[in-house]
Amino acid sequence: MTAANSPGLVAELKAPAFEPYYQPVGGEIALFEAAAARRLPVLLKGPTGCGKTRFVEYMAWKLKRPLVTVACHDDLTTADLLGRYLIVGNETVWMDGPLTAAVRAGAICYLDEIVEARKDTTVVIHPLADSRRVLTVDKRGELLQAPDDFMLVISYNPGYQSILKEIKPSTRQRFVAMEFDYPSAELETKIVVAEGGVDEALARKLVKLGELTRNLKGQGLDEGASTRLLVHAAQLVSAGRTPDEAATAAVARALTDDADMTQTLHDLVRAVF
């Protein structure tokens, strides 16, 4: 029962080769490093598109550890995380799932949008997320002790309003929680410049638009524009679209289907450009 009969994944897991662009917004890097040093799992809370994924990519590079990302969804089964037997020719071969592979390799395993996963699935991470740091792979009768470099990171968007999609207290209380939000206007402008390839003046206007849409949260919009949407708009501009067109397509239409709200967003786009 060693990794030798696990084809593929483990051999490929390497730390990121290039530094991802990441703009720090507060003490998050130091906090994450401290958690990593003490082998504590981390929960990233925050709205979608505010840089959580990017942050984890950056930390993997900084800590020189491989990164395994799993986008959770409601069909994600325990086997999808742990692994399963496959039949190859006349033989059965065990294939590690991403979580098992990450544990073996001492990687960072990032479970994105954990609430999307089925409740019974999240239970398998519990023994990994407390002081035991073990993973039980039932099917193989294997008990894996996580190496020091293994780190579990999960993300969660508290803006989801469905009561069926809350993170269970028994899960959340095992994690060091870090709160993410949209960066300040100053920093967000920098990000839009760097990621969107536009000049500072235009980035500033896009960030302004973001701020205006966030004022409408709960007043007809479920969420304001995320940093991601602003980056998208900037990228459309650097691909030759007019700012007006880009903001309408990447921001206004992405935020709502409601005709009245679309009109208001359009009024705001006009006001900004």
Add this chain to the structure above:
Amino acid sequence: MTSSAPSSRRLFEHELQERLDVVLFASPSHRSIDRLARSLEPLTRCQQEKVLHWAGIATRTNAEIGYLLATLAPVAFEQLDDEGFDAWVIAGLDGYDRDGLRRATELLRDVAGFGAARNGLARVTYAEVEARLTRFIQGLSGRPLALRSIGSDSAAWTDTESLFLPERMAERPSVEGNRRLYQATAALLWAQTRYGTFNADIDAAITALPDRRLALDWLSLLEAVRLEARIADELPGLAREIIGLHDAWPDVLTPALPRLQAPQATVQDSLALLPGLVVRGNKPPKFTLVGTLDPTAARWVRADRIARETKVLRNALVALKGVGGRRQGGEAVLDIAPGDDGAPAVRVDGEVVALPPEAQAAAQSLVQDLGELPPEALTPAGPGGWLPTDKEGAGPDLINERDADWRYDEWDYHRGAYRKGWCHVYEMDVAPGAAAYVGEVSARYRTLINQIRRRFEAVRGEDRTLGRQPEGEEIDLDALVDAHIDRRSGIEPSPRLFCRRIRSERSMAAMFMVDMSGSTKGWVNDAEREALIMLCEAIEALGDDYAIYGFSGWTRTRCDIYRIKSFVDRYDETVRRRIAGIEAKDYTRMGVAIRHLTKLLAAQPVRHKLLVTLSDGRPDDFGDEYRGTYGIEDTRRALQEARRQGIRSYCVTIDRHGADYLKHMVGPAAYTVLDEVAKLPVKLADIYRRLTAN
């Protein structure tokens, strides 16, 4: 629009004559082209070209009309703008196409009538723009601003909490133009609150000036110049629109422009320039979008707000410090420094902590009003730090003939404690309404109801596949592989090799709490009833457990809860007639209603419990005891109690003027404000679907 004429010089009589000869080629020779040419000579080149252009087109249809419209053109240009002129010609030509020459001649000759009708068409009323404008202003401002209308001849103004706009605007020749005029006017008022027009004591500054009215008129104008430049920095698109909607600022202001438009200019610069203008005694020219100022009203509202926000901030600090009861025993060491972006940076025992959202909003609002946070706002409130104005009286105690069905405690924020058994609850059925009502509404909304049903069935239809079943419609490959392996290794394989699809178990119960207070009379009540019908149709499709109760009341001794559908009732004729019978009653004491319905909901044997409140404004009751902070704090408390019992709450509020108190009352991400009643029926079912999405 014309093929020639790059120059803007007017055409002289002989030139016009030549062009007219060409254009009106078919015109009978007895007509006097000279006279016509002479009458067109005073028009601008642009107008002349327009006349020639249209006369040519019309002549091709009918020579008489071409000639007639050229003859009437000078009069028409007196009464209509360029767009209006085009519309007038087109109306005439349409008349010819439809009803012949007589009708066309009549139409064209009645220039005055056409102008009047056209202005009527272009006119925009406040009611037409309110919803869109409210959302726009909400987007611009972090701080909530309400919109209200005033007489159509009054100038727009703001007291820093509401924007007062004329009932009607008709100055621009087109609907779109007048809508933008509304938007520009509102934006300049918003800018007064955003860029500190009232951050100086204007009344004191102008007392020395001879004519107060004149001084305020000039100050409005100076501020408009300054604010337009401030807007241009942050929202250039909006500034361009505003500039496009007014004439050039008067010449007398030209020397002052650089000072007013400088980025660091404040209201003090406008005030400094004021005496020079007022002393000359000239009235400023009128600009519709500039509006007017009422510094006295604004000062009161502003002072009130500053006191209120200071209190919110200080209370939040107390809570952080632990005096408020968070930590028993030792107080934490609090270190507060004004941060650069408005929110104060707070450290508790050396650790940076975030202020709760309502305190952050209060801090930002204070910075907007004062330029910085005042030191008194940064000291935690002491015990008994409430201002005497907090005290509000109770309403009269009503005597009831029967004893209350239940009694509930109520949270008194003055004391920071519950008043025991304070509210008397009576539960009763809604008296049945017209039998035909639900049928009528369902018929009217049939398409919509079908849509909603389909969408909800789709939610329910998200079945789940159970693997490793002894029987089922599909083979479970995982299980089969395992069995294969087991057999090879000599272990007895499991016979559970199949998948079975099952309906996912939602285990959901929802309680809907419907406002039946007097303020819902009319439109809101209709919308509520319609919304409930859609909702029932939708939830029936899902199969979730649900109940609907109305609430209203008259003081703490008569809190009425109206049963519309209990958890055990089916959606049948009785329930339908009760929905039809929902009517506006008295007041909105929300806390007690939440407590009672929470109790009913908590007793349900399901995993997920949801309480949805539907109301049309803030909590309120007879007498001023419950009104304002008291009611909001009690409601907030009741919602927290529900949360502790594992109940999630969601508040839907219909409030055209926005609802600044909601964020505090219900906590973040747990409410929706609908600015238009008409949207409720569609939205409520949608909200429920989103809240319970798998």
